[in-house]
Amino acid sequence: EIVLTQSPGTLSLSPGERVTLSCRASQSVSSSYLAWYQQKPGQAPRLLIYHASSRATGIPDRFSGSGSGTDFTLTISRLEPEDFAVYYCQQYGSSSLTFGGGTKVEIK
């Protein structure tokens, strides 16, 4: 099983700031088969990124993903008030899917 570790656990930031979230895999994720989700309180997760860097339909271009192998990054170029949420990564490079533990982005 591929274990995904997200860091940091919590980020305290202000609107307008740039944020970089990390997702590290315990072994290489084949062909960058990694997705990112956003979850707000009381809501289901929403797909942001798949294939490590492809934005899902309707996702603003301030969200971008990058990385390969064992190290992946989600970047929000300029935080909007609606971006304060928990972010999860998920790998599908093996038939046993796994999620990271999440990073909470909170208002400073």
Add this chain to the structure above:
Amino acid sequence: QLQLQESGPGLVKPSETLSLTCTVSGGSISSNNNFWGWIRQPPGKGLEWIGSIYYSGSTYYNPSLKSRVTISEDTSKNQFSLKLTSVTAADTAVYYCARQRSNWNYPAWFDPWGQGTLVTVSS
């Protein structure tokens, strides 16, 4: 627009079987290249994949839950279902269903998700 809705009992007794159904509207569960998956989230915690079923009927399960999980589909009702046996308090969670894209005939990312349903295991 594809929509998914979970349904089932909100309270299950320990040692019994948890049964949930996901009803899909706005698209067919028999359409090519789609998996249909279940994910759960214990209160205040992260996400855990439970398992997925392909449009052809083949299934993939989380190894840690495999001995207790069955996912099936009813194409006539455009639904797929989850059964989890011998539940304990550790199975208390919000359960989500979601469509998954197929990646070389393996389950991939989840989009969209249902709103989720809270299932509590308690006597």
